[in-house]
Amino acid sequence: xxxxxxxxxxxxxxxxxxxxxxxxxxxxxxxxxxxxxxxxxxxxxxxxxxxxxxxxxxxxxxxxxxxxxxxxxxxxxxxxxxxxxxxxxxxxxxxxxxxxxxxxxxxxxxxxx
Amino acid sequence: xxxxxxxxxxxxxxxxxxxxxxxxxxxxxxxxxxxxxxxxxxxxxxxxxxxxxxxxxxxxxxxxxxxxxxxxxxxxxxxxxxxxxxxxxxxxxxxxxxxxxxxxxxxxxxxxxx
Numbered sequence: 001x002x003x004x005x006x007x008x009x010x011x012x013x014x015x016x017x018x019x020x021x022x023x024x025x026x027x028x029x030x031x032x033x034x035x036x037x038x039x040x041x042x043x044x045x046x047x048x049x050x051x052x053x054x055x056x057x058x059x060x061x062x063x064x065x066x067x068x069x070x071x072x073x074x075x076x077x078x079x080x081x082x083x084x085x086x087x088x089x090x091x092x093x094x095x096x097x098x099x100x101x102x103x104x105x106x107x108x109x110x111x112x113x
Numbered sequence: 114x115x116x117x118x119x120x121x122x123x124x125x126x127x128x129x130x131x132x133x134x135x136x137x138x139x140x141x142x143x144x145x146x147x148x149x150x151x152x153x154x155x156x157x158x159x160x161x162x163x164x165x166x167x168x169x170x171x172x173x174x175x176x177x178x179x180x181x182x183x184x185x186x187x188x189x190x191x192x193x194x195x196x197x198x199x200x201x202x203x204x205x206x207x208x209x210x211x212x213x214x215x216x217x218x219x220x221x222x223x224x225x226x227x
Binding site: 004006009031040041042043044045048058090092094099100101102103104105106107109 | 117122145147149154155156157158159162202204206213214215216217218219220
């Protein structure tokens with residue numbers, strides 16, 4: 001069964017700590033994306049990657065970092081510079097540059113202790 | 114600046130009736146539109162899409178209508194079923210963005226009563 005796996009489902013972080021969210025896909029998709037969802041709002045793009053070893057900032061990249069060392073994996077690090085990290089984080093992928101639709105994982109809910 | 118807006122935060126419908134979810138956009142560069150359905154604590158699931166060269170696309174109980182002059186799209190669900198209860202997001206993409214960025218609306222909570 002192909003899909004996108006995000007782990008963990010729930011994550012707690014102390015203030016001042018960095019934390020990394022995992023995203024793995026076995027759909028053989030080239031493009032991968034990270035979104036953030038806050039209550040009552042739509043999804044906002046944090047970072048995206050169209051190809052291995054390349055990634056670009058989205059609309060709200062400040063306080064986040066990513067890497068794309070393998071086609072299947074696109075981890076997101078929420079750094080201590082992110083002032084309001086509590087949110088629901090969603091990873092997505094699509095077949096090619098600009099390809100639609102994007103397919104989503106089940107998300108990681110990050111909370112600050 | 115919200116380029117994609119879903120002005121109704123919620124919609125309540127009786128089972129068997131039609132559900133109509135609306136979405137407005139402001140960016141004339143958008144040329145591809147999608148609807149996603151989302152259950153709590155899960156990721157969005159793609160439902161249906163429409164290109165700007167069409168004004169209607171149908172898939173089973175789901176139909177999306179696009180009115181380019183009004184910059185408005187709507188999702189019709191007929192007949193509505195209790196399992197359709199979820200949050201529905203519309204999203205838009207523009208050919209001017211090479212990376213296929215999706216801009217999402219805020220979502221509409223649909224509740225279908227038995």
